[in-house]
Amino acid sequence: MAILDSKGRLFGKLNILDLGAVLIMLMVAAGIFLFPGSSGSSIAQVGATFSTVEVDCMVRGLTVREPQALLEGISTSDTVNVIIRNQPAGSLDVVEVQSLPRTVAVPQPDGSVVAENDPRPELNYTIDMLITLGGDAEVTDDGPVIAGSKVKVGTPIELEGQTFRFNAPVVGVRILEDA
Incomplete structure (x- = not known):
């Protein structure tokens, strides 16, 4: 059994393009939740008078x-x-x-x-x-x-x-x- 068949499927079951789309979505979700960036209000700053x-x-x-x-x-x-x-x-x-x-x-x-x-x-x-x-x-x-x-x-x-x-x-x- 070949790893990649003539229709571009892995092991005859999984399409490579679908797998790539799922991996990109997982990376985006991980980026959002693991590295949220700077957030919060600029009004509630420490030391503001x-x-x-x-x-x-x-x-x-x-x-x-x-x-x-x-x-x-x-x-x-x-x-x-x-x-x-x-x-x-x-x-x-x-x-x-x-x-x-x-x-x-x-x-x-x-x-x-x-x-x-x-x-x-x-x-x-x-x-x-x-x-x-x-x-x-x-x-x-x-x-x-x-x-x-x-x-x-x-x-x-x-x-x-x-x-x-x-x-x-x-x-x-x-x-x-x-x-």
């Missing part, structure tokens, strides 16, 4: 049916969910919500300019606000990092609550104290 940070976000021209109800809803919320660069970053505490006035520059006969409330009726459905969020963040040499994303002035973040979801760029970052 965490501090309390406050992040100011500016919302301009948000169109909403009842602006005051939204403002009160955000003010009474304890936390909001935060999405940074399309990646969920957990939740941050709502520290303060401040409504900003909508004004227009009005020139005066003497040449001066005075800021007056904007009289356009469509602005009754528009709100500008400054939202201050607080929480713990890892502080690196390059600035605060929340859930693996750097947070700096200009970083667009998305705020999400029970009845809202909108974008707000970061306009201020303060590192307060060690957590």
